Amino acid sequence: MNKKFASRREFLGAGLGAAVLSGAAVSAALASSPQRATAPVGEGPFYPINGQTERDYDMTRVEGAAGRAKGDIILVQGRVLDDTGKPVSGALVDVWQANAAGRYDHEKDPSTAPIDPNFQSWAQVRADSEGAYSFLTIKPGAYPAEEKWVRPPHIHFKVSKRGYHEITTQMFFEGEPLNDIDNLYLAVAIADRAGITAKATRGTAKDGEAALLFGFDVVLKKA
Ligand SMILES: [Fe+2]
Structure with a gap:
């Protein structure tokens, strides 16, 4: 079997068939x-561009603001991998998005929907x-981009790491x-399209707050 081009299924089959392969060895094969x-x-x-200094993991709260962001709280989680399936540790995942009303906190956004002071x-x-x-x-939220064109809910991603091509993309929501x-x-x-479309999994987020989890892996090409 050509290891480099073996499918995930073939690796699973090989792992199950060869009892001598340890769990760690199977994981390593799957990971590559x-x-x-x-x-x-x-x-x-x-x-x-608004010079925000707060860019932490929790976008549903803003330091100094009393409330919680409006909308359905979700946890987005995934892995940054290279095109051989190896993890890209330390990659910067830079994300921005509209609030629940479909408004960006940006001076060029012509929307009349309100800015949410509790949304990061x-x-x-x-x-x-x-x-x-x-x-x-x-x-x-969805928002009008032009007459007759309403953008679906999406989250903007820019993912980078030295030695890899930076990717700018958008995460869409399945369905x-x-x-x-x-x-x-x-x-x-x-x-x-499947690679930019996040699937929902109902479950308990690690902080017990998000009703929906969305899985979104990002695959970078080596530079
Ligand atoms: Fe957008």
């Missing part, structure tokens, strides 16, 4: 299966030694009807 690089999606006009709107977190990252946020008529989503090759 080839990955399809995450497709880029445009940065858009609302990258944060921007976070920068680092992938750990296993490439894992997470952040707590709220599900963003949103607006995905299927979104110009940016439709511009991504069909085979790449």
Whole structure:
């Protein structure tokens, strides 16, 4: 078997068939299966510029503000991997998004929807030694981009690490009807859409607060 191009299923089969393989060896084999690089999606006009200093893991609270961000609290978690499936430890995961009303905290946003003073709107977190990252946020609202074009809920991602090509993309939510008529989503090759579409898992977040977890792995190409 050509290890480099073996599928995850083949590795599982090999692992189950060969009793001599330890759990650790199977994990190592799974961890090095080839990955399809995450497709880029445009940065858009609302990258944060407001000089916020608060960019921590919890976007649902703002230091000094009394309340909690409006909207459905979600936990987004995933791994940053390279295209051989190895974790990219220490990668910077830079995310920004609209609030629950579909408004960005950005002077160029023409929306008349209110800014939510309890919503952080921007976070920068680092992938750990296993490439894992997470952040707590709220599900963003849809917003009109142009006449006859409403952007579906999405979270902007910029992921970088020295030695890899930086990727700018957007995380979409599985099952949103607006995905299927979104110009940016439709511009991504069909085979790449699953890689930018997060699936929900109902469960208990690690801090016990998010009703929905969304898994979103990012695959970087080596520079
Ligand atoms: Fe956007």
